[in-house]
Amino acid sequence: MSATLWTRIQKFLGITADGIPGNQTAQAVAARLGIDAATPAATPSSATIDPRSAANIATLKPEAQMKAREWLLKCLEAGINVKIITGTRTYQEQAALYAKGRTAPGPKVTNAPPGYSWHNFGVGWDFVVFDANDQPLWESPLMERCGRIAESLGLEWGGSWKSFQDIPHIQLKQDCTLAEARQMVSSGKWWS
Numbered sequence: 001m002s003a004t005l006w007t008r009i010q011k012f013l014g015i016t017a018d019g020i021p022g023n024q025t026a027q028a029v030a031a032r033l034g035i036d037a038a039t040p041a042a043t044p045s046s047a048t049i050d051p052r053s054a055a056n057i058a059t060l061k062p063e064a065q066m067k068a069r070e071w072l073l074k075c076l077e078a079g080i081n082v083k084i085i086t087g088t089r090t091y092q093e094q095a096a097l098y099a100k101g102r103t104a105p106g107p108k109v110t111n112a113p114p115g116y117s118w119h120n121f122g123v124g125w126d127f128v129v130f131d132a133n134d135q136p137l138w139e140s141p142l143m144e145r146c147g148r149i150a151e152s153l154g155l156e157w158g159g160s161w162k163s164f165q166d167i168p169h170i171q172l173k174q175d176c177t178l179a180e181a182r183q184m185v186s187s188g189k190w191w192s
Contacts, residue, residue: 047076050083059087061122061191064172067155068125071170074149080142085168086126089119111164121181121190124171143167 049057049072057068068084075082089097091114101108110117118124129142137143147157150170158166174181184190 047073049073049076053084056084056087056125059122060125061172064123064125067153067172068170071146071150071153071155072127074153075146078145078149080146081130081132082127082142082146083130084125084127086119087124088122089117091115091120094120115182116178118171118174118178118181121174121178121185123174124169126168127170128168138168 049069053072057065057072060068068087072082072084094110094112094114094117096104097110098113100106100110112119114120119126127143127146128136128138129140129146131137144159144167147159147167147170150157151160154173156171156173158169158171176184181190
């Protein structure tokens with residue numbers, strides 16, 4: 001959520017409006033709403049989100065941003081050097097990936113044409129585990145561990161899919177189909 005939106009929420013609830021969604025804001029909002037035990041999750045001081053991951057998280061819808069950060073911090077707390085390497089993709093970016101191994105050189109990297117990937121709707125992201133020399137470890141058993149952490153947080157992990165496993169993919173579960181999401185995009189309702 002943007003600082004402007006947080007400021008509006010804070011003003012609406014009659015609490016100090018600084019636009020910062022931190023622990024104090026969460027506690028003040030909870031108190032105003034009459035929620036007793038509002039103990040927001042603490043951000044571990046030892047875990048730091050890298051700039052690439054932060055930039056990719058910023059491309060996601062607000063609720064996906066929250067879950068992506070939560071997931072990434074859990075993985076980092078577990079001692080896994082993981083980064084989010086892609087977030088939201090435009091239809092054009094999806095088309096270029098879909099062309100690989102079909103009409104463009106390289107191996108196939110996706111079975112999803114434009115509009116058929118949750119990346120196109122800001123709720124899916126890809127990750128990879130890195131070694132100490134910052135080299136990607138696509139085949140590391142830690143990739144599965146990251147996927148299981150995602151599932152423990154209520155996220156959907158592509159490594160659990162039956163027909164086409166997509167181990168480096170995580171997404172926020174949706175209450176609609178891709179067809180419904182495409183319709184919402186075309187009517188301007190998806191990002192609102």
